Amino acid sequence: MSLPRFVRRFRPYSVPISLFAVVTAVVLFVPPLVLGEATGRTYALTVAVLIVAISSVLPYAVAVGVLTVPFLYTGIGSYAAPAVLPTDAEPCTLTAALRHVIAGISYVVAATAVGAVGIGLDFAASSGSDPFPAVGFLPLPALGFPPFLLLGGVVIAGVYVVVQLWRYGRPVRALGWDTVLGTAILGAFLAASPMVALWIFGSYGF
Numbered sequence: 001m002s003l004p005r006f007v008r009r010f011r012p013y014s015v016p017i018s019l020f021a022v023v024t025a026v027v028l029f030v031p032p033l034v035l036g037e038a039t040g041r042t043y044a045l046t047v048a049v050l051i052v053a054i055s056s057v058l059p060y061a062v063a064v065g066v067l068t069v070p071f072l073y074t075g076i077g078s079y080a081a082p083a084v085l086p087t088d089a090e091p092c093t094l095t096a097a098l099r100h101v102i103a104g105i106s107y108v109v110a111a112t113a114v115g116a117v118g119i120g121l122d123f124a125a126s127s128g129s130d131p132f133p134a135v136g137f138l139p140l141p142a143l144g145f146p147p148f149l150l151l152g153g154v155v156i157a158g159v160y161v162v163v164q165l166w167r168y169g170r171p172v173r174a175l176g177w178d179t180v181l182g183t184a185i186l187g188a189f190l191a192a193s194p195m196v197a198l199w200i201f202g203s204y205g206f
Helices: 003-035 040-067 069-074 094-126 147-167 177-191 193-201
Strands: none
Touching: 003 040, 003 094, 003 147, 040 069, 040 094, 040 193, 069 094, 069 177, 094 147, 094 177, 094 193, 147 177, 147 193, 177 193
16 A cells, blocks of 8 residues: 555544554553562552543543533534544534544543553652653753643643644645634643643642
8 A cells, every 4th residue: 555545544543543652652651660560560550540530530521522512613623533624515414423532531531541541650760769760851841830731731632633633634824824823722631631630630739
């Protein structure tokens, strides 16, 4: 298969595939770096943290998916593929709205999952250990919130925004400022997901 043909086939599914790849990589490779070994116990602890985080963020995920439907309705952005956006010839449909809501919920869960794994890095850093001794992260300042937790959401949001804009198949300038801004705002909701999950769960004094 030629590269242009592969790109054409990959583009419609690029956001969910990219986010799934990021989540999988983080869940598989980060916990052993924090706990020092890739054992069943390591991944059991990871699964436990993920269950707590995802169950905590579900109300927010549903709210984001449902309350951002106006973005889809006005055509300025969507969590689903750009093909579902309404046009002059085809207005917004219930199927498009459902795809947007389901994608939004899924992406919030993905951002929370990556952020939840980041909690382990925050615990390691706060306890004085170096979670990445080979990389040598510089000590982070006291930000008042868990930085790796927030970073997890920002990573997923960044991947979503960049790949979603590429998904349109047109240069960014040709998309219009409203589409770019709408997509960025949708990404911001994803970036906030881990912090919202933490707030709901009531940890770190929230």
